[in-house]
Amino acid sequence: MTHKVLPHLTQAKAPLTRAITAINEHGAVQNIEVPAERALTVYVDKKEIVTLMTLGAYPEWLVLGYLRNQRLVEQLNEMESITVDWDAGEAGAGVAAVKTKNGLQNLAEKTQHRVVTTGCGQGSVFGDLMQNLDDLQMPESQITQEQLYQIINAIRLQESTYKSAGSVHGCALFNHQSLQLFVEDVGRHNAIDTLAGWMWLQDIQFDAPVFYTTGRLTSEMVLKSAQMHVPIVVSRSGITEMGFVMAEQLNVCTIGRATNKHFLCYTAGHRLVHQPHLAQSSIKIT
Amino acid sequence: MTHKVLPHLTQAKAPLTRAITAINEHGAVQNIEVPAERALTVYVDKKEIVTLMTLGAYPEWLVLGYLRNQRLVEQLNEMESITVDWDAGEAGAGVAAVKTKNGLQNLAEKTQHRVVTTGCGQGSVFGDLMQNLDDLQMPESQITQEQLYQIINAIRLQESTYKSAGSVHGCALFNHQSLQLFVEDVGRHNAIDTLAGWMWLQDIQFDAPVFYTTGRLTSEMVLKSAQMHVPIVVSRSGITEMGFVMAEQLNVCTIGRATNKHFLCYTAGHRLVHQPHLAQSSIKIT
The missing domain is CATH 3.40.140.10 (Cytidine Deaminase, domain 2)
Structure with a gap:
């Protein structure tokens, strides 16, 4: 097994809920908790890639998985670090700054197709992935x-x-x-x-x-x-x-x-x- | 009231459900209906904008509303027609071809920011809209x-x-x-x-x-x-x-x-x- 060189990650977990009040059907005030929803704009080597609306539990893993599932990054060791700062962005958005070692190849090309799936807008999921379905090999498990x-x-x-x-x-x-x-x-x-x-x-x-x-x-x-x-x-x-x-x-x-x-x-x-x-x-x- | 010049729309409603079989916890075959999920790639004057994953009930209204909510089109009469063909695209995707009268201004610029919201990836929702919140005036109704x-x-x-x-x-x-x-x-x-x-x-x-x-x-x-x-x-x-x-x-x-x-x-x-x-x-x- 080769030793993986892991990128440096911050641990910017944010509060997951907030207490608010609501008025119920009896006209009475009720105290409830609602889940957080935060904007996190992802930059790769200072280029803006996407803004994710997230709860904020594990933002660094989220960014990592996003980059992988979008096939923007192939190898962990291409990345130097992922730094999340919830207060750094415009209009109250958080920022996830991804620093790569040598830049990413074909970033513009890879991000040009857009798919809005049932649950999200995932860059090139459809355009590229659909045509490579047969390459995906599943392990034999039950x-x-x-x-x-x-x-x-x-x-x-x-x-x-x-x-x-x-x-x-x-x-x-x-x-x-x-x-x-x-x-x-x-x-x-x-x-x-x-x-x-x-x-x-x-x-x-x-x-x-x-x-x-x-x-x-x-x-x-x-x-x-x-x-x-x-x-x-x-x-x-x-x-x-x-x-x-x-x-x-x-x-x-x-x-x-x-x-x-x-x-x-x-x-x-x-x-x-x-x-x-x-x-x-x-x-x-x- | 000025008379609106409406774009010409196809009516490409597709079947909304499909019958499949599943095996339940008793090991028995069960016939069920599942909702359709179709890929619909939207082109404006032959430029690819986005692929939407949709049920397919009212694809033309969907495209119209998408273009409006993304602020890609300001006026109905900018559009000549919206033509949906479920069999026209690559890898089984449908195509919605939007034809404008005089082209859309700043299309590239408007589509460059991406936001993946909780439920979808909506072009410039965050980047632009968040900064113009105060412009949106709500009617006084109850x-x-x-x-x-x-x-x-x-x-x-x-x-x-x-x-x-x-x-x-x-x-x-x-x-x-x-x-x-x-x-x-x-x-x-x-x-x-x-x-x-x-x-x-x-x-x-x-x-x-x-x-x-x-x-x-x-x-x-x-x-x-x-x-x-x-x-x-x-x-x-x-x-x-x-x-x-x-x-x-x-x-x-x-x-x-x-x-x-x-x-x-x-x-x-x-x-x-x-x-x-x-x-x-x-x-x-x-």
């Missing part, structure tokens, strides 16, 4: 229905901004049934990019990586999973037609409507070892 | 709690792709409590842009326009409402901090968690005429 239930249960028990303030999406990376990282953001594309950034920094090869997302299984979610070589994606929500078509093509196992003992497996069913007796069982999996 | 309940009820009764296939966002424009248009899309930013496009085509000044959205009240949703001079936004979901801050600044009334008799009014409370006795009432509003 999970059992029991492990799936353990994943659903781990998410249920997870402490979260969602529980305290609502209005955020959660994404998590599991290895088999074991939770590796749980990330929330106001945009689900940010949550998955943050996971991607974190995974990139790890010197670990995951055996049976599984994504969990509270969001829908859209084309974007399936593509990003495939890009990160994660062959199984579990969601509380449903699937779109293009998510379905791409997952079939990419051999990604998509499992939706996953709550309690229920789920629907849409694609690559051979990756899920069915244990239907567990669905009837009243034994609680903890 | 709704009563009774009208709010009628709005919530109208949405409940609405036939929808959501009911048959799930996984889409719905947005609607009301005038007082009267439903004008209901639009669904796989991305809520598309649904609101479609409403914007439709509104633009109408020769009507709405008295007391109200938006309803199933999605969250984020900065983007509040900004777009303000851009369209709609001063009241109702949502089934909650609000983010930036949505809250902007709504206060713009004098937009935001009402979230609106289901049955419940709601929370976050901002511009003077626009909602409270009738707390209706919250206790067991009389059903139909």
